[in-house]
Amino acid sequence: MADSTIYDVIIIGGSYAGLSAAMTLGRSLKNTLVIDSGKPCNAQTPHSHNFLTQDGNTPKGISTLAKNQVEKYETVRFQKDIAINGKKTPYGFEIKTESEKTFGGKKLIFATGVRDIMPNIKGFSECWGISVIHCPYCHGYEHRNQKTAILANGDTAIHMVPLIHNLTKDLTILTSGKAQFTDEQQAKFEQHNIPIVESKIVEIDHQNGNVKNVVFQDHTKIDFDTIYARPLFEQHSNIPTTLGCKLDEQGYIIVDDFQKTTVEGVFACGDNTTAFRSVANAVYKGNVAGAKVNMELTHEVF
DSSP, rough: OOOEEEEEEEEEOOOOHHHHHHHHHHHHTTTTEEESSOOTOOOOOOOEEEEEEEEOOOOOHHHHHHHHHHSSSSSSSESOOOEEEEEETEEEEEEETTTTTTTEEEEEEEEOOEEOOOOBBTTTHBBBTEEEEEEEHHGGGGTTTEEEEEEOOOOHHHHHHHHTTTTOEEEEEEEESSSOOHHHHHHHHTTTTEEEESSOOEEEEEEEEEEEEEETTTTTTEOOSSSOOOOOOEEEHHHHHTOOOOOOOOOOOOOOOHHHHHSSSSESSTTOOOOOOOOHHHHHHHHHHHHHOOOHHHHOOO
């Protein structure tokens, strides 16, 4: 079923970045459609932090308040659905959804986020976002001074260790395989009394998502309160690449300072464009994308 309306903008993804873009466009009187599945990647996270006015609120609480505010702008419409395909058209773009609806828009904003790929470790996914966390800025204060592990190796571990050592001195690096550090790096860890455990991890023993022990292949265990990890990820939507948007070496959508992708008329914002995953950053980048899209649309008819 095709919607005959040609929207000024179609935003795919209605979490923080998408809602921020939608508010900016709604306040600029742009006819905007937000297509959202209602299944954010942080649904399991109990609390969100480091975002002014909402510190400690639930992710759902923040997004619900944001959506209620955006819905007050009469030019913004919401469609609960999943966008599955997209193509270029003479007027801009056409998006098809899982419910077999078709929508047309002059510009696209992808606020689709990423999908975390859970490692083959029993219990990891149940703890993800609760006691297995990714960001010291989002969650580190609440886990300060706890017995903490960093599940990482090589450059990722090198990046994470100083930030987390700032929050707790009871720190262990779990490489789950042969450590990939230089002699100088290992000496630095020894200087700060940070042990490295290379044994392969097979399970995270937990209670309701709260870590109790890390179980290794040799059947030994180490108790921890918190684990930091950076699992692999993939783009939540393949429509950007179908349209020709380029990804960087890490797998993020390439954008400029105004969130424009490498395809004219297509923008992206939020976690799909950066490793810096936070509510505050997503809201900021969504605001930038909305403002830039509004400027382009306004200049095109002026």
